[in-house]
Amino acid sequence: MLLHLKNILTPDELHSARRLLGSDAPWIDGRSSAGDQALAQKQNEQLAQDSENAGQLQALVLAALQREPLFFSAALPKKIFNPLFNRYSGNSNFYGTHIDGAVVHSRATSQWVRSDISCTLFLAEPSDYDGGELLIQEAQRERGIKLAAGDMVLYPGSTLHQVAPVTRGARLASFFWIESMVRSTEQRQLLFDMDMALLQLRRRGDVPAVVQLTGTYHNLLRMWADT
Numbered sequence: 001m002l003l004h005l006k007n008i009l010t011p012d013e014l015h016s017a018r019r020l021l022g023s024d025a026p027w028i029d030g031r032s033s034a035g036d037q038a039l040a041q042k043q044n045e046q047l048a049q050d051s052e053n054a055g056q057l058q059a060l061v062l063a064a065l066q067r068e069p070l071f072f073s074a075a076l077p078k079k080i081f082n083p084l085f086n087r088y089s090g091n092s093n094f095y096g097t098h099i100d101g102a103v104v105h106s107r108a109t110s111q112w113v114r115s116d117i118s119c120t121l122f123l124a125e126p127s128d129y130d131g132g133e134l135l136i137q138e139a140q141r142e143r144g145i146k147l148a149a150g151d152m153v154l155y156p157g158s159t160l161h162q163v164a165p166v167t168r169g170a171r172l173a174s175f176f177w178i179e180s181m182v183r184s185t186e187q188r189q190l191l192f193d194m195d196m197a198l199l200q201l202r203r204r205g206d207v208p209a210v211v212q213l214t215g216t217y218h219n220l221l222r223m224w225a226d227t
Contacts, residue, residue: 001074004151006148008064008150009060009123009150021053026048026053030045030095031043041096041162043093045087045089046084077180080176080178086175088132089129089166096162097137097161098162100115114179116180117154118177119178120145122173124171125148125149128169130167130169132146133145136159182225
């Protein structure tokens with residue numbers, strides 16, 4: 001499932017995020033966190049994880065996720081890897097084709113997180129830079145994603161993807177992974193579709209159908225969830 005979530009961050013939060021990601025922020029070589037597969041593909045900058053800037057930004061992003069019901073419905077999060085932040089510009093401007101590591105270790109929580117879902121939260125407006133599309137390989141085509149600042153895309157962690165070279169300006173983003181209570185992408189999709197249908201039924205006031213299908217939803221979640 002690939003899902004576009006809009007306005008995860010407010011304008012004030014975006015302003016704070018860009019201030020903390022300014023030119024005087026503690027940027028380091030992005031390859032410092034890369035695995036063996038990614039070393040030859042990764043050419044970007046990353047905010048130092050142990051910096052004060054990173055701590056403030058992580059708290060900001062996690063608080064925003066907590067108030068977004070569509071995020072919970074789609075991801076059914078069990079663990080959220082502490083958000084990281086990157087910049088693509090100048091000579092550090094691309095990340096070649098790769099698949100995210102199946103299990104990632106969080107310095108912030110000392111937890112291992114299975115990367116069921118990959119997340120990219122865009123922090124720069126599309127007009128601020130050229131290139132920089134998140135290119136996701138689907139069955140029959142490659143999809144390019146370049147969203148408004150404050151918007152986020154969720155996609156399966158098993159997906160082959162890359163970040164196209166940035167040829168002007170700077171692409172700023174947060175990226176992180178979700179270990180879901182429901183491991184199967186297909187099962188999560190079914191539950192999300194059912195939840196969205198239930199929302200429509202509630203608006204119509206179809207109470208008996210809502211009660212019955214809500215019970216089915218929770219019984220399926222009870223069957224598939226690992227908490």
